[in-house]
Amino acid sequence: MDIKAALLGTLPLLAIILVALLIERTNPAEVQPLRSAGFNLVYTVVFAVVQTAVVPLVSVVTVVAVNAAGGGWIKLPGTGWGLLFGALLYTFTLDLMEYLFHRAQHRFPVMWAMHSFHHSDTALNATTTNRHHWAEHGIKMLTIYLLVGVIFKINPAIVGVYAVISLYNVFPHMNLRIGFGRLSFALNSPQYHRVHHSVLPEHYDCNFAALFPVFDVMFGTYREPREGEFPPTGLDNHKRPSGLIDAMIWPVRVR
Ligand SMILES: [Zn+2]
Ligand SMILES: [Zn+2]
16 A cells, blocks of 8 residues: 555645634634644544555445446536536435435444544544544445445546535534524534534434535434534543544444
8 A cells, every 4th residue: 555645645634624723713612622633633644544555445345346236327427517517416415325324323333333433522623524433434435435336427527526525524523613503404514513513412313414404404303503502522421532542443442
């Protein structure tokens, strides 16, 4: 595996996260210690290296499976207005898949064992965005990404547009006192996603959407944040990783 390329590949994301950290200082939702952000930044880099090792392996399995299934029923256009339509359809479909996958992560203990690592952050901020267990991406590739590959025959332009759109994910994780109020159903926001990360029982199992909260509205998991509502975040058992090794073995660690 090419560790150097993996490290270089994280630079744009790290740059965006660092700028986001500076913006957070203008109107933070809560005062936070720096320690957690430092851990997340180191983890993001390690995650990228592990992903470089795992993804090619998983990709082969995915491609073989997609080819076996006839690969891509619907061909999405890659130029002009068609590209815009194709990218929107692709993004919307993938966001629905992300929503369903996220629901499963909270529903099934074996998946929660992994996803709870993302929720263990008591200082929700831009650096939390990539704090996902390293094996999660592989599982997504073999499930929702595989399914989208079976449905759509996509082109590099659409993949590029989606890659840019998915950077939006940093924004809802930011430690910012920003919400969209009564328009919360339109797009994910720092306040909307903070409620999903809330440690308070009254906020459990709501606001799962990654980009479009309309899926929460459709499936009955929508909870519009109240004015000034910026709850504390973390796990109800207050568990947190003690270090990088602990983070890597998070799903099977002794609790
Ligand atoms: Zn979650
Ligand atoms: Zn999150």
